[in-house]
Amino acid sequence: xxxxxxxxxxxxxxxxxxxxxxxxxxxxxxxxxxxxxxxxxxxxxxxxxxxxxxxxxxxxxxxxxxxxxxxxxxxxxxxxxxxxxxxxxxxxxxxxxxxxxxxxxxxxxxxxxxxxxxxxxxxxxxxxxxxxxxxxxxxxxxxxxxxxxxxxxxxxxxxxxxxxxxxxxxxxxxxxxxxxxxxxxxxxxxxxxxxxxxxxxxxxxxxxxxxxxxxxxxxxxxxxxxxxxxxxxxxxxxxxxxxxxxxxxxxxxxxxxxxxxxxxxxxxxxxxxxxxxxxxxxxxxxxxxxxxxxxxxxxxxxxxxxxxxxxxxxxxxxxxxxxxxxxxxxxxxxxxxxxxxxxxxxxxxxxxxxxxxxxxxxxxxxxxxxxxxxxxxxxxxxxxxxxxxxxxxxxxxxxxxxxxxxxxxxxxxxxxxxxxxxxx
Ligand SMILES: Cc1cc2nc3c(=O)[nH]c(=O)nc-3n(C[C@H](O)[C@H](O)[C@H](O)COP(=O)(O)OP(=O)(O)OC[C@H]3O[C@@H](n4cnc5c(N)ncnc54)[C@H](O)[C@@H]3O)c2cc1C
Numbered sequence: 478x479x480x481x482x483x484x485x486x487x488x489x490x491x492x493x494x495x496x497x498x499x500x501x502x503x504x505x506x507x508x509x510x511x512x513x514x515x516x517x518x519x520x521x522x523x524x525x526x527x528x529x530x531x532x533x534x535x536x537x538x539x540x541x542x543x544x545x546x547x548x549x550x551x552x553x554x555x556x557x558x559x560x561x562x563x564x565x566x567x568x569x570x571x572x573x574x575x576x577x578x579x580x581x582x583x584x585x586x587x588x589x590x591x592x593x594x595x596x597x598x599x600x601x602x603x604x605x606x607x608x609x610x611x612x613x614x615x616x617x618x619x620x621x622x623x624x625x626x627x628x629x630x631x632x633x634x635x636x637x638x639x640x641x642x643x644x645x646x647x648x649x650x651x652x653x654x655x656x657x658x659x660x661x662x663x664x665x666x667x668x669x670x671x672x673x674x675x676x677x678x679x680x681x682x683x684x685x686x687x688x689x690x691x692x693x694x695x696x697x698x699x700x701x702x703x704x705x706x707x708x709x710x711x712x713x714x715x716x717x718x719x720x721x722x723x724x725x726x727x728x729x730x731x732x733x734x735x736x737x738x739x740x741x742x743x744x745x746x747x748x749x750x751x752x753x754x755x756x757x758x759x760x761x762x763x764x765x766x767x768x769x770x771x772x773x774x775x776x777x778x779x780x781x782x783x784x785x786x787x788x789x790x791x792x793x794x795x796x797x798x799x800x801x802x803x804x805x806x807x808x809x810x811x812x813x814x815x816x817x818x819x820x821x822x823x824x825x826x827x828x829x830x831x832x833x834x835x836x837x838x839x840x841x842x843x844x845x846x847x848x849x850x851x852x853x854x855x856x857x858x859x860x861x862x863x864x865x866x867x868x869x870x871x872x873x874x875x876x877x878x879x880x881x882x883x884x885x886x887x888x889x890x891x892x893x894x895x896x897x898x899x900x901x
Pocket of ligand 1: 620
């Protein structure tokens with residue numbers, strides 16, 4: 478047990494798979510990522526350092542197979558009763574090392590969950606896409622292309638807007654879907670992804686759940702164009718860019734489920750993405766604690782260790798307290814996901830679960846942004862010194878606070894649930 482493992486977790490929530498999976502990811506993070514992560518920001522375009530670390534984790538250790546059923550060559554994790562808690566643990570371990578790599582890896586599972594998690598399973602598509610991920614030792618990525626130029630938050634706000642603002646269209650022509658549209662920002666775009674999950678509409682402007690379609694599009698189909706990666710404040714392990722779909726034809730069977738069910742299967746991705754985001758954030762905060770511990774235990778002020786100074790102790794005590802609370806909340810959010818479909822549990826697509834999980838993500842994001850700032854106050858210029866890795870996490874985690882609809886959507890979803898708002 479490492480000393481940062483002492484932060485609280487509701488022990489009764491922990492899955493038996495937690496320990497062995499964390500051990501594998503921690504070992505990978507400490508040997509393949511943490512020693513070189515300081516150079517990732519210069520590697521944002523080429524991924525010469527980043528790619529071998531992905532190959533090791535996703536291809537050689539096989540994490541990219543993990544969600545597929547055993548009979549398709551996978552590990553069957555999408556069938557686990559602890560799916561959200563296992564994902565949370567993996568995201569935390571990866572986030573401790575590099576939240577950019579963590580999101581690129583996590584998002585590879587994201588679109589696939591629409592066809593792998595009960596009750597929305599499509600075994601034919603699982604069998605069809607599994608070899609792409611399971612029969613190779615190289616990292617293979619997928620992307621969930623939701624955001625469009627006119628606004629990503631509205632597309633994620635399925636509870637209120639029900640997909641009315643989606644402009645990417647799908648037209649059925651015989652045995653093929655013909656897709657047209659422009660997506661921006663998906664993780665693993667920028668030329669990385671081999672497979673896109675594309676939320677689109679068969680009737681633009683309609684809020685009927687039946688016209689919402691989630692269609693898989695292999696990246697090498699005619700009419701798919703990916704732009705180069707954007708240069709961001711951080712998170713260089715993840716590439717984001719433009720994706721254009723122009724008269725792209727895919728087989729009819731590439732629609733995840735069909736009218737009505739696609740909207741439900743897609744909506745569960747929102748909570749999944751938020752739980753993963755909380756894992757990235759608590760992981761980065763565990764590493765913050767490690768670095769801060771080292772700093773205040775080695776630097777002195779008036780010949781006394783910094784941590785023994787009242788003013789410093791008040792700040793670092795609050796930071797550690799916040800990490801402790803955030804980690805409990807993260808496990809609670811994951812458990813809400815795992816209680817789906819169970820007696821007394823709420824469906825994952827209910828306003829209650831979507832609103833409450835978004836609320837926890839917003840809360841933990843704020844604590845993370847505040848605490849990296851406070852740690853920099855304590856560390857002074859060393860907080861901005863790349864040698865300490867704090868400023869790297871600080872730039873990376875700010876992005877987590879802003880993605881998936883931003884702060885406002887989190888607040889709207891929470892207000893809608895707790896105050897029964899009808900127009901937000
Ligand atoms: C590293 C990274 C990874 C990403 N990964 C993905 C991905 O995998 N897939 C994907 O599709 N997208 C991805 N995104 C895009 C991201 O999810 C969107 O940027 C985000 O959802 C916000 O959408 P937008 O930028 O279009 O802003 P808009 O939706 O245009 O919102 C603009 C502003 O309005 C605010 N706003 C939104 N709704 C309301 C409201 N109801 N009331 C008041 N204010 C509101 C927003 O908070 C924001 O501040 C990623 C972005 C980054 C940076």
